[in-house]
Amino acid sequence: EYGDYFAWGETEPKENYTWSNYLFGDEDNLTKYNSTDGLTTLQPEDDAAHANMGEDWRMPTKVEYQELIDNTTSEWVDNYNNTGVNGRLFTGTNGNKLFLPAAGIVGEQPYAQNLFGLYWSANCKENTGTNFGFNNIDIYINNNPRSSGYSIRGVKEANK
Numbered sequence: 001e002y003g004d005y006f007a008w009g010e011t012e013p014k015e016n017y018t019w020s021n022y023l024f025g026d027e028d029n030l031t032k033y034n035s036t037d038g039l040t041t042l043q044p045e046d047d048a049a050h051a052n053m054g055e056d057w058r059m060p061t062k063v064e065y066q067e068l069i070d071n072t073t074s075e076w077v078d079n080y081n082n083t084g085v086n087g088r089l090f091t092g093t094n095g096n097k098l099f100l101p102a103a104g105i106v107g108e109q110p111y112a113q114n115l116f117g118l119y120w121s122a123n124c125k126e127n128t129g130t131n132f133g134f135n136n137i138d139i140y141i142n143n144n145p146r147s148s149g150y151s152i153r154g155v156k157e158a159n160k
Contacts, residue, residue, distance in 0.1 A: 002085070002103035002113065004052075005149035008120050008129030009033060009042060011051035016108045017149035027127040027145065035126075042122040049154030057154040059122040062141055064155065065132040069139055072098075076136040086114040088134050102135070106149030118150040 004013035009032070010023050025031040032046070033039045042059055044050045049057045060068075072090040080087055080099055087101040104113035116135050123130040128143035131150055144150075 001083075002101050003151055005103070005106045006048045006120065006152055007149060008124060008146035009046045011046065011048045014149075017106050017147055018108060019145070019147045022147040024146070027147070030127060030146075033124050033146075040124055042124075047122065048120070048152045052152075053154045053156075056156050058156075059120060059152060060132075060155045062121045062123045062130045065119075065121055065141055068098075068132075069141075074134075074139060076134075086136075087117055088139070100134070100153060101151070103151045118144075118148075119153050120150045 005017065006013060007017050007022055014021065019026040024033060041061070044055075044058070047059050049059045068090060072092050074088045074090045076086070077089045077099070078086050080089070080101070085101045087099055090098045090100070100117050100119065102114050102117040104116055105111050105118050117133060119132045121130040121132060121141075124146065125143050127146060129146045130141065130143050133140050133142055
């Protein structure tokens with residue numbers, strides 16, 4: 001399944017994702033994670049993985065997504081395990097596997113499901129959130145408007 005979608009820094013899913021309903025203001029007047037407070041990494045109270053998966057969980061950082069890219073092989077998979085869901089299967093050097101669905105994006109409505117995977121990181125830059133993305137050809141790290149509805153993939157510290 002695709003799972004829920006979240007705007008960057010929000011902990012609750014919603015019907016649609018626009019600047020007009022973004023929790024921390026709009027693209028020109030952000031109330032948190034802005035130049036005034038200097039915050040560029042999610043605090044626990046604004047971390048969707050932490051809020052929805054438990055206190056030992058958090059959103060991965062841009063650096064951790066880069067480690068995933070650098071330290072695994074991946075392949076695009078159509079109809080993963082006959083679920084009807086496309087996505088990328090990442091395989092580590094130890095043989096462990098991680099499948100990430102191509103859940104697309106939600107703005108005013110869902111878009112590009114089964115074509116793109118877009119996952120928020122814990123990092124932001126100005127009025128954009130940093131995201132990990134992929135399709136059937138590319139894997140990348142990018143910055144996109146924080147108000148967009150993207151997927152999340154929580155990480156848990158190994159010793160927790």
